[in-house]
Amino acid sequence: MADAQAQDRIFLGRTLPAGGAAAQDIALSLRLANRHGLVTGATGTGKTVTLQVLAEGFSRVGVPVFAADIKGDLSGIAALGEARDFLVKRAGEVGMTYLPDRFPVTFWDLSGEQGHPVRATVSELGPLLLARLMGLNDTQEGVLNIAFRVADEQGLLLLDLKDLRAMLAHVSENAASLGRHYGNISAATVGAIQRQLLVLENQGADAFFGEPALRIEDLMRVDAGGRGVINI
Structure with a gap:
């Protein structure tokens, strides 16, 4: 007016x-x-x-x-x-x-269907929030933290859930050498985390993780x- x-x-x-x-x-x-x-x-x-x-x-x-x-x-x-x-x-x-x-x-729009997509990278979300989101126990959260630490030390960005899956597979394959620095890493624990990631993907979370991240x-x-x- x-x-x-x-x-x-x-x-x-x-x-x-x-x-x-x-x-x-x-x-x-x-x-x-x-x-x-x-x-x-x-x-x-x-x-x-x-x-x-x-x-x-x-x-x-x-x-x-x-x-x-x-x-x-x-x-x-x-x-x-x-x-x-x-x-x-x-x-x-x-x-x-x-x-x-x-x-x-x-x-x-979180799904990106009716507006600009709201996105964040896995690295930005961090292991603590991601562990809470997936309902991980202390042991599983510890292995997830190891995966993030290894990615940081190698200068690798975890952009989406595919990147995190690949990093968890790398951690599992190198469990013996990494375990000497960070503690025991069992294949069963990594498998449990991978299954929880699958649940997130089935619920549409893969559309949320990625670039460009919301600033x-x-x-x-x-x-x-x-x-x-x-x-x-």
């Missing part, structure tokens, strides 16, 4: 004049916007719209936004809105002019016009 937002605040709405009281703007001061907030209310009271207005407001002042949108309610902010009668009427009631707008949006900088971009990109 025109004249709705100053550079130091995000406009959220305006009260209707009632009982002789003048209309008042409801806004979020940008200097307070780094604090925690909670939007709550019954179904249909405008929680999602409020979050959308916040996302648009941050974008408008050049602040990138990340929003986890399970139902796809926010996808429309990437397209130019329509000046529908009820929107124009509502804007007029609060003394504003309705102007359709669009915002820079990047869609992210925090990918979520902190602005467009050519200075608006913050909204990451959904």
Whole structure:
């Protein structure tokens, strides 16, 4: 809406004049916007719209936004809105002019089917998180750590699950020599880890591991016009 937002605040709405009281703007001061907030209310009271207005407001002042949108309610902010009668009427009631707008949006998708794929390399995830993800016991986690250590010492990047499988096979084949430095490595333990990797692959995890890996900088971009990109 025109004249709705100053550079130091995000406009959220305006009260209707009632009982002789003048209309008042409801806004979020940008200097307070780094604090925690909670939007709550019954179904249909405008929680999602409020979050959308916040996302648009941050974008408008050049602040990138990340929003986890399970139902796809926010996808429309990437397209130019329509000046529908009820929107124009509502804007007029609060003394504003309705102007359709669009915002820079990047869609992210774990599977890479409906947006840019969210990826990470096996090396970046690390043995601790990967062991938790696969539910490994202490012995299996120890062997997984050995595989990562050997890869580091040999300057090998573990990009995807295929790389990790190959490294585990290498560790198993050289168990005798590696065992003198890192402790016992049994074929049964390596086999158990390989089976857990198979479970991950069957659940679609192979689409998550790989390059290019997601960087925090990918979520902190602005467009050519200075608006913050909204990451959904």
